[in-house]
Amino acid sequence: MPHSDLMPIGLFARRSGLTASALRFYADSGLLRPSETDPVTGYRYYGAAQLTRAITLRRLRELDMSLPVVETVLDSDAEEASRLIDAHVAKAAGDAMAVRHRAGVLKASLAGAPGPPIAVLKGPVLADAVEQILTATTRDPGMPVLGGLRIETGPEAVTLTATDRYRLSTRTLVPAKTPTQTWAATVRGDELRAAAAEIRRSPSVRIEATPFGVLLRAxxxxxxFCGLLTEEFPDYRLMLASLGDVTTRVTVAKGLLLRTLEDHSAERVALDVAxxxxxxxxxxxxxxxxxxASAVTGQSLRVWFDLTTLYPAVSTAIGPDVMLDLRGPQRPATIRSADRGDLTTLAMPVKPDHPAGIPHDKDRLHASCSHQR
Known part of the structure; x- marks a missing residue:
């Protein structure tokens, strides 16, 4: 007779989340044998100590992990098991991306004729621009377009734009060859990010349009292949046209400002110009x-930002010095290089905070605790 602390297969199945048929399969495969089997009835019984292994086994199989790898993971220590799980996930993600890529290329080929050329750009320049602009994207299931990058071609330039509603980054690139037509579409950001790693070492990249996406050919x-997002991209040109006049301009060393933001311990940061x-x-x-130390023109101003908005906007600026064009405490700020205007980011301020200990009068500018950089 089984011991009182043993569970019949039905109860063990309910507690582990595995079906009775799955438990029989894993017993026969040697992954999870019952603690005891009644020699007369053939009933299988499991001990409470086996629950951890059973639940781990179920979770590993939910990752579509093969039985041999599952067995290796179950019999490994925590560090080795973690490494094996990471390797499995990386392979699965790579396989999924490869399948998506091959499917995209196949769909592009169904159109028959080659896609029209959009532009020819230098590979490392395009890769850098893609990675810079994609910092302004976000994953939002309700608005997938916020994870995309808008590509627009005109007679003289290729413009890349992205926004997460709190930031908007845009950069213009001069193509190696003048585009033969105007074209605009929103491309999947995750696929562009993966493609950027491939095109970075290519002297030139030819972008071709297809009905379902773009082909980057080197x-x-x-x-x-990078697929398209069909949702309407936010009308950022209207926002740019309604920004209003700059009231305060600050030019500061990019590295200096970044180090100061890195040392800031709060989720929000206040910039005071005075x-x-x-x-x-x-x-x-x-x-x-x-x-x-900075060069300042215009009015005195205090403006608050979320650190997650301000820091990436500053970090992606090109060059050693960054220029902040401020329009007031509730208007978008423009952040760009002090000497190159081909990458521009808009950052939305937030409502002012008033944490204890922050002085609000001009005397605080001479307080003994303040220090300079």
């Missing part, structure tokens, strides 16, 4: 504000 390399300097106000509980 000499001696496999074509890269007495021809840029100040980064302390977070609640911090002792000191930071004064950054």
């Amino acid at each position: 000499p001696d390399r496999e074509d890269q 007495d021809h300097r840029l100040w980064v106000l302390p977070a609640q509980g911090e002792a000191c504000e930071v004064s950054l």
